[in-house]
Amino acid sequence: MDIYVHFNPISRLILHFMFLLMLAFSCLNTSTTVESCMEEERRALLIFKQDLNDSSGRLSSWVGHQCCLWRGITCNNRTSRVVSLDLRNPYAVILYDNDWNFTQYDESCLRGKLNPSLLVLKHLRYLDLSGNNFQEIHIPSFFGELTTLRYLNLSSTFYNYSFVGEIPSSLGNLSNLNYLDFGHFYQSSSYSKNLNWLSHLSSLTYLNLGGVNLSSTGVSWLHAINMLPSLLELHLSYCSIDGNQLPLSLPTNNLTSLLVLDMSGNVINSPFPKWMYNLTSLRKLDLAENPFSLPPSINELVRLKALEHLDLGYTGLKGQLLSFGNLCKLKSLDLSSNEFEGGVEEFLSGFSNCSFNRMESLDLSWCGLEGNLSSSLGMLKNLQHLDLSGNSFRGSIPEYFIGNLSASVKTLSLGYSELVGSLPQNLGRLNELVDLDLSDNLWEGSLTEAHFMNLTRLERLYLSTTRPDPIVFNLTDYEWIPPFHLRVLDLENCRVGPGFPLWLQSQTQLSRVGLINAGISGAIPEEWLSSISSQIQALDLSHNQISGKLPFLFNFPYLFSIDFSHNQFDGTIPSSICSNIPTLWEFSLDNNQLSGEFPKEWSLWSDIVYVDVSNNSLSGNIPTSMGVPSSLLVLKAGNNHFSGEIPSAFQNCSSLERLDLGGNKFTGSIPSWIGSKLSGLNLLQLRSNSLSGHIPPQLCNLPSLQILDLSHNRLSGTIPRCLNNLTALLSSGSSGWVSYGVGTEVTTVTTKGRESEYFEGNAGLLTIIDLSSNELEDEIPEEVSSLTALGTLNLSMNQLSGNIPFNIGNLFHLETLDLSQNQLSGNIPQSLSNLTFLSHLNLSRNKLTGRIPSGSQLQTLEDPSIYEANPSLCGSPLPKCPEDNMHEPHADDNKDHEDDDNKLGFYTSAVLGFIIGFWSVCGTLILKKSWRYAYFQFFDHIKEKVALAISLRVARLQRW
Incomplete structure (x- = not known):
């Protein structure tokens, strides 16, 4: 809608x-x-x-x-x-x-x-x-x-x-104002x-402060507005009002004449204010996108019987679907993106008290609904817009569901709802339908002319299946012309081809076209392109088998996105694409068979943000003679035959976030200005070129860098010790990665020992340093151990020496560690056993010595090859260390061990007996005073007897 x-x-x-x-x-x-x-x-x-x-x-x-x-x-x-x-x-x-x-x-x-x-x-x-x-x-x-x-x-x-x-307070002098509008759709x-100053505008009936920041006004904003007795409409969306600025009650409520109240998009995290329940004249209430700690009570909202439009989307409503009781005048209701239980049937039962239902628009998208699509929706006789997308219905669309929908329905959205099975043919009876969204479900089967028979008003069609087998357009009449004239066509994994069918070529009013993985081959009909050229804005024909030269694109004044990736286009990129489409934002030609030089006229794209020409056979230098578009945010030119040095003109692209020039023939050194002029980079891929010289320490000045891939070059010198300045690799958190392509952006990286493709947001979660296959020398700097958010560290196939950093176990997010084929020596640090996420390890072909550390995660990596060619390394999964063999038990030693065990038992018993006896006596004497006196008197008596006996013995000896 x-x-x-x-x-x-x-x-x-x-x-x-x-x-x-x-x-x-x-x-x-x-x-x-x-x-x-x-x-x-x-x-x-x-x-x-x-x-x-x-x-x-x-x-x-x-x-x-x-x-x-x-x-x-x-x-x-x-x-x-x-x-x-x-x-x-x-x-x-x-x-x-x-x-x-x-x-x-x-x-x-x-x-x-x-x-x-x-x-x-x-x-x-x-x-x-x-x-x-x-x-x-x-x-x-x-x-x-x-x-x-x-x-x-x-x-x-x-x-x-x-x-x-x-906002100047002098506007308070406009005492005759009836209408005042500063509104913005979002924050301004x-x-x-x-x-x-508002209190002086006593005649004001309409006030819109939408997007104006009111966070510094405290609660005074409400008291000022409460002094406007004639106010009928109040719009305060996205004003940064928080819970502390919204009192739960008002001494005097002068807003009872309000017809419209819009406070959506604020940060109200307090309980819902009670005074709003007294606005009984309200016809429209919009509270969407507020994180109420105690959301509005439907039992109280039903007091607002005049409500015709109610929006409670994104307000934290939970539990059972709500009963709306007496809100029988509702024409539009939005409860999207809350967390309800149950299904549509339970929700509709709440309107059982309404004798005449007026609902025209109902949005229950992304509400966690389950169960089947209910036939009870037929009770909404005036329904024009229905959005049930993003739920978990999981069944099929029953014939009766479509049959019971109002004949006046104009918008039907069932995307992302885990629906399965074939699409019912009676979809074709919804002759008022304008928008139909059936994207991203588990559809199967085929579509025929009957599915579209009476859809004469259809303007937007979104259809895709997530099953591996596509939906097939099985038209019995090849020359069939549909009754509709689409403005938007978005089909993914729907078999339309092999050629461009006539029904598609008949759609000449298209502004957006998406035919992704549609099984289309052959050339694009130029007559069709010419017919849609004046209004087309986005053209996505990716993942097909379209061949031939790129079409001559002319008279496309509003085209902002072209995605012809993953096809079989050959020849050169015509310069007309640059000169005739100055409005382009996205340009994707990756994974084709294009050759020749990139057109130097690309500087004419003053608004371009995304360019991907990777995986072709383009050659020559990246053109800079006419300049480089300074608006660039993403440039992917990997796996071509570009040569020369990395152009210094890229210094003007100060907003560049992702730069991939890997897999080419670039020479020279890595420019130091990358670290100073391109400070917003989060991906830098220069792998598989012929770059030489040292890694410039200025690269450490890239705080957003998440992926640094300089592998397979001729880089020499040492690894910069300043890598701990890469802020994005120091702590894990939400990624700043933004997808700018209208299509699906793919990032190819080497991780876990193999090349892998990551899509959009998933690529933004990667954290990689890959400096492998160069000529780097000296030690691995200890500062690497500070990169605690790092997921992949690959320093293999260099000439690194010295010890593995002692604190490498601090990299607790590390999944891949490859230090193979260097000259590293010393022991493997025991801290390596702390890496609980480690799933790929290679330390082979070094000079490591000593015992392999033990640890729960390391014990799962049982492949001996990850340690091979380290002659002095031992322990599981390699052979045992020599000291282990020295302590192997022999048959002759068993008796000695048994004797030793017996002697050990005797001595242990004796010592324990002495300790127990000693403390039994001494402990008692310490604790009992009377025993202590008696003991020492006894000891003195014995002492006197012993002394007398000794004296007598001496006298007897003297007598002899």
């Missing part, structure tokens, strides 16, 4: 229409038509125009003296005064509509400065500057002097096109620290 970016629903349109109607009556005079405005006002408008950049010529009519006939100007017919200045962007923004074109929108924007000459327009009531590009401009404070204004619209759609800075660069 298309989402229109007009922050005001029905009530705003009514207000707008009423205002324009009143303005028209005040301006019109039935007897005469005014053409000339006041001279001073005409001059003021021309001065205002001079400061504007009008690239599309919207103000070209602003010439001559008949200024009341100029575009955007309305005069009062009686006084000839300018009363309305409407300079909104005529190209309306429609997000999530594949037909909408950003280039057309951008070209229609006014830019520049806003001259205070507008102050001459003393009777100006209506000023609309919305939808333009006034980035880095503050809202002029002189607007506060236009005191006759009743309507002021400064809204924008894109945050980088909006006004910046603080404008803010307010204090909204007290």
